[in-house]
Amino acid sequence: MHTLDLVMxxxxxxxxxxxxxxxxxxxxxxxxxxxxxxxxxVFSEDNDRYFIARDICxxxxxxxxxxxxxxxxxxxxxxxxxxxxxxxxxxxxxNPNDKLFTKIKTAFQSYNPLSTPKxxxxxxxxxxxxxxxxxxxxxxxxx
Amino acid sequence: xxxxxQVIEEQxxxxxxxxxxxxxxxxxxxxxxGIMPEMFAEKLEGRRxxxxxxxxxxxxxxxxxxxxxxxxxxHFRTFDLKSSPKWMPSLHHVVKMxxxxxxxxHPERDTTLMQFDVELDMPFWLWPFRRILQGxxxxxHYKKDQEDIEMIQRRAKIFGPHNIxxxxxxxxxxxxxxxxxxxxxxxxxxxxxxPATSAARLL
Numbered sequence: 001m002h003t004l005d006l007v008m009x010x011x012x013x014x015x016x017x018x019x020x021x022x023x024x025x026x027x028x029x030x031x032x033x034x035x036x037x038x039x040x041x042v043f044s045e046d047n048d049r050y051f052i053a054r055d056i057c058x059x060x061x062x063x064x065x066x067x068x069x070x071x072x073x074x075x076x077x078x079x080x081x082x083x084x085x086x087x088x089x090x091x092x093x094x095n096p097n098d099k100l101f102t103k104i105k106t107a108f109q110s111y112n113p114l115s116t117p118k119x120x121x122x123x124x125x126x127x128x129x130x131x132x133x134x135x136x137x138x139x140x141x142x143x
Numbered sequence: 144x145x146x147x148x149q150v151i152e153e154q155x156x157x158x159x160x161x162x163x164x165x166x167x168x169x170x171x172x173x174x175x176x177g178i179m180p181e182m183f184a185e186k187l188e189g190r191r192x193x194x195x196x197x198x199x200x201x202x203x204x205x206x207x208x209x210x211x212x213x214x215x216x217x218h219f220r221t222f223d224l225k226s227s228p229k230w231m232p233s234l235h236h237v238v239k240m241x242x243x244x245x246x247x248x249h250p251e252r253d254t255t256l257m258q259f260d261v262e263l264d265m266p267f268w269l270w271p272f273r274r275i276l277q278g279x280x281x282x283x284h285y286k287k288d289q290e291d292i293e294m295i296q297r298r299a300k301i302f303g304p305h306n307i308x309x310x311x312x313x314x315x316x317x318x319x320x321x322x323x324x325x326x327x328x329x330x331x332x333x334x335x336x337x338p339a340t341s342a343a344r345l346l
Contacts, residue, residue: 079174080173080174103184108316108317110320110321111314112313116315
């Protein structure tokens, strides 16, 4: 094991299991475990840049590993409710159900569409070195 | 000629989550896309909603219109199924279906009893095929239920088995949400974390 690998694995700021860059399939979501009980999704954005996030949809907790990644539109679509996220910023772009249920969406007092949170997939920051990605605990785009 | 059948199943989920998932129509065409690739709400009258739904059996596709009535807290009756458009050849021209799905709390455990009752009113010449129809309906219902249970159990693992805050949240759309909040809102007082909060905490 390389020295850097050893140092990173012992660093409490990082999850202990690195992601092997060579094992990542291009143009699709890769599902990896970075710690006991912690799973992430990762895809390569371009050379040396990666989108990494917890395997949890911020809306209802769906596995993002089952989401549909579209490189052409730059979106991720959750499999459970179809919510569409920007695959760069992680911000929610569209709820396709608004069209499917538009005729009945205003019928219930306890539903207020204006209070729907702006869901966002939080990107995890990382260090890439020696063919491995070391994922940092905490989110990159957290405000 | 009437053919009736029933399926009763104990599901390892809470009643509030079972009913919440049924009313959470936003997942229908996505999670259950394999059996219902299209679905639009056409009309709402009281506790009755009329849908137009596309169905898929392998390579075959069809569409139908139907009405579902909600009897709170956990009973749903689906009836008045018609093909769409009307001229399209369909079983609905000759078979009348009434489907009742009831969710009740298990009397002894913190689980849910799902009762699926179907009544098929069919002409005599279809009678020999009643078991085939029953099998298709049971399989479709089972597949849909398994997908729902998988979703609910994952959410229970992440947010807690009694956490229905995502269904109760003001910004989340549910069918007949006012009834749902009235019946299940009080029992969820102890679960205050929204999924977004819980997910953020997990980071």
